[in-house]
Amino acid sequence: MHTALLIGGVIILVISIAAGLIWVERRLLSFWQDRLGPNRVGPLGAGQVMADMIKMFFKQDWIPPFSDKPVFVMAPAIVMITTFLSFAFIPFGPNFVVFDSNYGLLFFLGFSSLGVYSIVLGGWASNNKYSLIGAMRASAQMLTYEVFMGISLMGVVMMADSFSFSAIVEAQKQQGWWFFIPQFFGFLVFFIAGIAETHRLPFDIPEADGELVAGYHTEYSGMKFGMFFVGEYMGITLISAIISTLFFGGWLGPSFFPPVIWLLIKTFFFISIFILLRASLPRPRYDQLMEFGWKILFPVSLLNLLITGGIITFLK
Amino acid sequence: MFSILRSMWLTFLHIFHKTETIEYPEEKPYLAPRYRGRIVLTRDPDMNERCVACNLCAVVCPTDCISLQATEDKNGRRHPEFFRINFSRCIFCGFCEEACPTTAIQLIPDFEMGEYDRQNLVYEKENLLINGQGKYPGYNFYKHAGVDMGVKKKGEGENEEKPVDTKSLMP
Numbered sequence: 001m002h003t004a005l006l007i008g009g010v011i012i013l014v015i016s017i018a019a020g021l022i023w024v025e026r027r028l029l030s031f032w033q034d035r036l037g038p039n040r041v042g043p044l045g046a047g048q049v050m051a052d053m054i055k056m057f058f059k060q061d062w063i064p065p066f067s068d069k070p071v072f073v074m075a076p077a078i079v080m081i082t083t084f085l086s087f088a089f090i091p092f093g094p095n096f097v098v099f100d101s102n103y104g105l106l107f108f109l110g111f112s113s114l115g116v117y118s119i120v121l122g123g124w125a126s127n128n129k130y131s132l133i134g135a136m137r138a139s140a141q142m143l144t145y146e147v148f149m150g151i152s153l154m155g156v157v158m159m160a161d162s163f164s165f166s167a168i169v170e171a172q173k174q175q176g177w178w179f180f181i182p183q184f185f186g187f188l189v190f191f192i193a194g195i196a197e198t199h200r201l202p203f204d205i206p207e208a209d210g211e212l213v214a215g216y217h218t219e220y221s222g223m224k225f226g227m228f229f230v231g232e233y234m235g236i237t238l239i240s241a242i243i244s245t246l247f248f249g250g251w252l253g254p255s256f257f258p259p260v261i262w263l264l265i266k267t268f269f270f271i272s273i274f275i276l277l278r279a280s281l282p283r284p285r286y287d288q289l290m291e292f293g294w295k296i297l298f299p300v301s302l303l304n305l306l307i308t309g310g311i312i313t314f315l316k
Numbered sequence: 317m318f319s320i321l322r323s324m325w326l327t328f329l330h331i332f333h334k335t336e337t338i339e340y341p342e343e344k345p346y347l348a349p350r351y352r353g354r355i356v357l358t359r360d361p362d363m364n365e366r367c368v369a370c371n372l373c374a375v376v377c378p379t380d381c382i383s384l385q386a387t388e389d390k391n392g393r394r395h396p397e398f399f400r401i402n403f404s405r406c407i408f409c410g411f412c413e414e415a416c417p418t419t420a421i422q423l424i425p426d427f428e429m430g431e432y433d434r435q436n437l438v439y440e441k442e443n444l445l446i447n448g449q450g451k452y453p454g455y456n457f458y459k460h461a462g463v464d465m466g467v468k469k470k471g472e473g474e475n476e477e478k479p480v481d482t483k484s485l486m487p
Contacts, residue, residue, distance in 0.1 A: 032330045036337040280327030281320060 006098050007088075014087050017267075018233040023049045025233075025275050032279040056229075061222035068125040075122035076220065076227035082111040082118075083234040090241050091166040093251045093259035105163040108242065109150050112197055115235070116142045119199070119206055122228070123216035134216040137286055138199060138206030144293040145196035145203075148301040152189040155308040156246050159183065165242075169250035180247040183308070187247045189301045194239035196293070198232060201278040205286055240270035347425035349451065352410045354426040355401055357441065358419065358450035365445065366420035366457060369396040373412035373421050381405035382412060393465050399441040404434055418457035422450040 023038065023046050030037035041047035063069055089104035091097045101107060116139060123135020156179050157163055160171035172178050180187040196203040206216050217228045244250060244266035251259030284292070338345050347353070360366050369386030387397040412421050431437050449455070458467035460474055471478040 031335075032327050034330055034333050034336050036335050036339070276324055276328055280323045 003098065006096070010087055010092070010098055011084070014084065014234060014237065015230075017237050018230045019049050019053065020046075021233040021236065021271065022052050024271070025278075028272060028275045029279050032276065053226075056223060056226035059222035059225075061224065064127065064219050066127045067219065068127065071121050071125035072219075073224070075118050075125060076224045076231065078118035078121070079115050079231035080227050080234065082115045083231060083238050086111045086238055087234075087241075089165050090238075090245055090263075091169055091250055092263055094166075096251075096260070097166055100166055101164060102167075103163045104165045105153060105157060105168075105246075109146070109153070112149070113146055115197070116146075118228075118231075119216050122220070123206075126216070126219040128219055131216050131218050134206045134218075138216060141196055141203065141205055141286075141289060141293075142199070144290060145193040145297075148189055148293070148297050149193035149197065151298075151301040151305055152186040152193065153246065155183045155186040155304050158308055158312055165245055165250075168246055169252065172249045173252055178247065178249040178252075183247065183304070185300055185304045186308075187243070189297050189304065190247070191243060192297060194243065195274065195277065196289075198235035198239055200232075200236065200274055202281040202283050203289060204283065205289065236271055236274050237267065240267045240274065243270050347427075349425065351425035352408045352413075352423040354429060355403075355406065355408075355412070355421060355423055355439075355444060356450060357399065357445045358422055358452075359445070359447060360418075360456040360458075361449060361454055362456065363447070364393070365395050366418045367396055367399065368394045368418055368420070368457070368462075369399075370394075370417065372415040372417065376411045376415040378409060378411065379405045379407055391465065392463075396441060399444060401439050401444060403429060403437040403439060417461075419450070419452040419455050422452070424450070 026048065027037035027039075027045065038045035038048040041051050063072055086108045088098040089101060089107060091100075119138040119142070120135045123131040123133075123138065126132070156168060159175070159179060159182065160168040162168065162171070168179075199206045217225055220228060241263065244263060248266050250266075251263045253259070253262035253265075257265075358366055369384055371384065371386070374380070374382040374384060381402040382400070383402075384399040385397040386394055388394055408423065410423050413423050429437070456467065458465050460476070464470055
């Protein structure tokens with residue numbers, strides 16, 4: 001019963017955050033661009049979310065006759081499923097986890113690898129040159145950035161001695177410091193890899209609005225596009241929540257707020273940094289992106305792993 | 317790397333800047349007096365219509381959206397019987413204002429002419445005629461040129477020389 005309530009609560013929270021992000025992103029992005037975002041619909045423009053959702057539901061959900069229909073229909077669902085499932089492992093408070101697995105981190109890495117499928121299948125099934133280019137670039141980009149996403153997290157795992165998210169938060173509480181201090185380079189590498197995983201600017205080569213028409217989601221409309229869209233916002237929320245949990249102490253914080261609120265504050269802070277990145281940075285060329293990944297981030301994450309392992313062995 | 321962080325910091329500071337958005341319809345944008353907006357027909361300082369139905373504006377209009385018909389009143393003064401502008405065709409180029417010899421037709425800085433029914437965009441003379449002199453105050457065409465309508469006699473307009481008596485022997 002307790003678990004069922006938690007599951008319902010997590011689902012509602014995640015969907016509302018992902019939908020609210022539509023409004024938050026447009027408002028924040030416009031403040032950083034010296035203009036006002038949507039401020040007409042509803043109080044302060046928050047009704048924009050309802051308006052966008054209604055538009056998504058009622059748009060004509062057209063499946064191109066030249067596309068590969070079963071794959072086309074299935075592709076957007078995959079990203080939503082995998083991101084939703086990863087939310088089950090994040091602790092919202094002490095003993096407040098939907099599924100307190102001993103290998104939560106491994107599951108999260110596995111699910112994000114599955115998330116790549118949705119982009120590749122979406123681009124392939126669209127039967128459209130631009131979508132295909134977007135999908136190919138997306139697969140290569142997300143593959144490389146996943147490599148060091150995993151490696152950079154291993155430092156945290158070594159320091160906390162477990163793959164479970166709640167154990168990592170407990171370890172931060174016991175050791176007295178949040179893990180971004182000893183694992184600073186791991187945090188940086190994971191942050192950059194997380195941006196590449198959710199294909200946000202500056203790593204949004206798969207979407208690349210303006211270059212590739214709309215990349216892998218060119219042919220999508222209506223609810224399927226809505227699923228890609230909300231799935232992307234859920235991915236941002238997930239990566240922010242995981243950064244807060246692993247590197248910034250999760251639900252830890254002074255006790256004048258309940259622990260869930262601390263996690264939400266930290267998550268929202270990182271979401272704002274994602275949006276700030278979108279407002280401020282240009283998009284690198286595709287080969288510059290891959291070069292940055294393999295030649296700079298990969299050695300940094302390996303060095304991080306080596307040094308952390310060395311220091312921990314030395315201290316034991 | 318440092319330049320990236322610096323870009324992010326500078327972009328973040330934009331949150332404290334004033335926004336450029338003009339919140340129409342509560343705030344209206346500033347329009348210059350020469351802004352080519354809605355077309356009006358003006359009157360001269362004696363409150364007669366300036367338009368003499370010469371058809372120059374209809375001829376010069378690139379989209380042929382002006383149509384008019386000349387007629388004379390009982391004093392012999394020409395004026396348009398009807399004057400119709402189809403604003404769904406008008407491109408607000410201002411050629412009619414440049415072509416008009418009496419400064420009758422003018423474009424004023426007003427753009428709020430939205431309609432739901434396309435037929436309502438055809439403006440007749442009673443919709444176009446205003447009781448003012450528009451952008452050229454104090455100008456009466458009949459004081460400078462044109463036939464004797466009771467405003468000036470032949471040869472007595474402003475900047476006009478008296479007609480030469482071709483039959484006299486004096487220089």
